[in-house]
């Protein structure tokens with residue numbers, strides 16, 4: 404297994420971000436990332452710059468739609484017209500190009516301090532054909548947690564990760580509900596713009612790209628090393644995303660080196676995103692070997708319900724029923740690791 408770390412949902416100066424692709428890639432390299440995916444609003448201008456920059460694989464998609472139903476469209480080669488009122492048309496257009504897409508920040512609540520409290524929710528859950536959900540959008544989560552100027556000042560200057568409690572609970576609940584019927588992929592997005600917030604005494608560059616690249620990160624589990632060739636590497640990243648071979652890691656808490664979570668049968672093992680038939684005697688096992696047992700809290704979620712909570716850095720429990728199983732890990736109470744589900748069928 405070859406884990407690669409990547410940040411998805413980045414805005415450059417081609418839309419409302421503040422830096423160019425080259426500078427952002429340099430920040431990503433300095434932050435230890437293997438890949439980044441640019442998603443500017445309604446433009447694929449970054450596509451011409453796809454490739455390796457400073458050793459980081461740069462891929463380019465687009466964020467589509469305006470007032471609501473923001474959709475991260477990846478693996479497309481032609482721009483797609485927004486259709487706020489008919490998100491299915493956008494999803495279908497992405498799929499017709501052989502792309503894949505993610506519902507972005509579906510349940511954000513907004514903050515009166517930022518953009519006058521505007522939110523861009525996802526309302527239509529009758530849609531189909533999307534690859535997954537951005538269950539943790541760092542900037543949305545931050546805004547949701549900052550509702551007063553006092554909170555804004557405190558968090559902006561003294562405790563920037565204070566408002567962050569983990570993935571959006573409503574988005575995770577929806578993900579758990581939908582994955583009872585079909586396979587989807589949960590991802591984290593930074594929504595990096597390199598904002599400059601100005602509101603009364605609050606004037607701060609809160610989230611430079613280099614900061615966000617160390618927050619919630621996608622750790623894709625590749626079956627082979629990432630290719631040095633653009634087209635091969637691109638196919639590897641998008642295939643892993645389609646298959647849900649992803650573990651979300653908040654690198655501000657710690658790296659996830661050595662972490663694993665799988666379902667184990669007599670002659671087979673299933674990692675996050677994989678399916679395996681239910682057989683008697685199966686077990687679910689996990690470990691965070693680099694952390695002290697008492698610092699870690701593991702939460703095992705079965706079909707969206709908490710099955711077990713352990714104050715330990717390892718888990719080894721019998722698997723008694725089919726369904727989806729995913730693992731959450733908190734490190735010293737900080738939200739840390741959120742796996743995609745293993746599907747026991």
Ligand SMILES: [Zn+2]
Nearest residue numbers: 466473507523
């Ligand atoms: Zn958006």
Ligand SMILES: [Zn+2]
Nearest residue numbers: 412414466594
């Ligand atoms: Zn965005």
